Amino acid sequence: MMPGETPPAEPLRVLIVNDSATQRVALRMALAEEPGVEVVGEVPDGYAATSTVIRLRPSVVLLDVVMPGMDGFATAREIMARTPTPIVMITAAADAKSSELILEAMRARALAVTQGLPPRTAPGYVQRRRALAQLLRSMAQVRVGPPPGSSPELPASQDGIPTRPRALPERSKPISLQEPAPTPQGPIVAVGMVASAGGPNAIADILAELPRRVVPPILIVQHIAPGFAPGFASWLAQRTGYPTDLAQQGEALRVGRAYVAPEDRHLGVNALGRVALSDAPPVGYFRPSGTWLLRSLAQTLGPRALGIILSGMGDDGADGTVALRRAGGRVVAQDQQSSVVFGMPKEAIVREGADDVLPLTAIPGWILRWIRSTG
Incomplete structure (x- = not known):
C-alpha cells in the first residue's frame, strides 16, 4: 500500500444456511455481485450451522426460516446460545402468518426478517438484491450477546473484541x-x-x-x-x-x-x-x-x-x-x-x-x- 492510501475495508463475511441447493446458489450469485460482500460458507441444514459459525466466524448469518428437521428458529436459538452472531432470517414471502413469523424470529433473537429474492429476470431484482446486501451490512454491525443468564464460552471476533458485549445495567444514570x-x-x-x-x-x-x-x-x-x-x-x-x-x-x-x-x-x-x-x-x-x-x-x-x-x-x-x-x-x-x-x-x-x-x-x-x- 502506498503512503496516504486508505486500507481496504474488511469484507462482509456471510454464511448462508438454507436447505435448498437452488436457493443457496441464487443467494451466493446475488451477493457475489455486491461489492465488499463475501460468502464464506454454505450449510444445507441447521444441524451443522453452529459448528460452521464457530469455525468460519461470519459477520452475519443469512438463515432460512423453513428447513426440515431443525428449522430456522431452532437454529437461531442454538447459534445465539453458543456463539452469538448477527442473524437475518429469510423467507419465501410475507404471508398471512407474518406476525407469528416475526414473533418467533424475535424470540429466537434474530435481528431481522426479510423476503427472499425474486428471479433474476423479475422487475426490481437489482433493487431487491442491493437492499438485501445493505440489510446484511447493517445487521453485521450490531453487537449481539448471549441470552440473559447464560454464560457460554465465547470466542473473540476477528478484530479481537469479545463476542459477548459488556454487561448492560438494568438502569444507568439518566x-x-x-x-x-x-x-x-x-x-x-x-x-x-x-x-x-x-x-x-x-x-x-x-x-x-x-x-x-x-x-x-x-x-x-x-x-x-x-x-x-x-x-x-x-x-x-x-x-x-x-x-x-x-x-x-x-x-x-x-x-x-x-x-x-x-x-x-x-x-x-x-x-x-x-x-x-x-x-x-x-x-x-x-x-x-x-x-x-x-x-x-x-x-x-x-x-x-x-x-x-x-x-x-x-x-x-x-x-x-x-x-x-x-x-x-x-x-x-x-x-x-x-x-x-x-x-x-x-x-x-x-x-x-x-x-x-x-x-x-x-x-x-x-x-x-x-x-x-x-x-
Whole structure:
C-alpha cells in the first residue's frame, strides 16, 4: 500500500444456511455481485450451522426460516446460545402468518426478517438484491450477546473484541441535556416513537409498561422489511397486550392505542387530530420516516406532543427531534448502554434534539411523568 492510501475495508463475511441447493446458489450469485460482500460458507441444514459459525466466524448469518428437521428458529436459538452472531432470517414471502413469523424470529433473537429474492429476470431484482446486501451490512454491525443468564464460552471476533458485549445495567444514570424547559401548554395529546435496528423489542418493552387508560395515542415508525408492517403491529399487540393497529388514513386517534406506520407511507397527524398518511418522497431514503412523523407532530401539536427516539442505525428521526423541541415538545433519546445500535439516538443528541437521555427501562416513567404533569 502506498503512503496516504486508505486500507481496504474488511469484507462482509456471510454464511448462508438454507436447505435448498437452488436457493443457496441464487443467494451466493446475488451477493457475489455486491461489492465488499463475501460468502464464506454454505450449510444445507441447521444441524451443522453452529459448528460452521464457530469455525468460519461470519459477520452475519443469512438463515432460512423453513428447513426440515431443525428449522430456522431452532437454529437461531442454538447459534445465539453458543456463539452469538448477527442473524437475518429469510423467507419465501410475507404471508398471512407474518406476525407469528416475526414473533418467533424475535424470540429466537434474530435481528431481522426479510423476503427472499425474486428471479433474476423479475422487475426490481437489482433493487431487491442491493437492499438485501445493505440489510446484511447493517445487521453485521450490531453487537449481539448471549441470552440473559447464560454464560457460554465465547470466542473473540476477528478484530479481537469479545463476542459477548459488556454487561448492560438494568438502569444507568439518566442524563438531562438541557436546562429545564417550561411545561408544555395543555395536556399531551400524542406521542411519536421512532426506531430501526433493535427497535421492535424496545418498543414492546415500553408499551408493556404503559397503562392504557391515561396514555395518549402513540404513533410508531419502525423500519422493517417490506411486507411485515401488519405482522409487526399484530406482534406488538400480542406481546404487550397494548392495542396496536396499522394506521389507516383519516382515522381518529384514540387514547390507549398505538398506531404503526404502514409500508412505504409516511405517518403523521393532520390539523383535525386524525391519522395523516402520505406518499411524499422518502426522507433520507426512508418512507415511512421518523423525521416525517416528528415534524408532523411539531407542526400540528407543538408543545402538546412527546417524541421518543430509540435504537437504530443511521440518523432517521434526528432532524425531527430538533423540529419537535423547537416547537415546544419534549424528546427523550434511548441511551447507548441499552441500545442495540446507538446511531439514531446519538444523532438526535448531537443535533440537540433530545431533552433527556435515558435507559430503556426509564422511558415509560418519563412518558407518564409528562402526561401527569400536563394533564
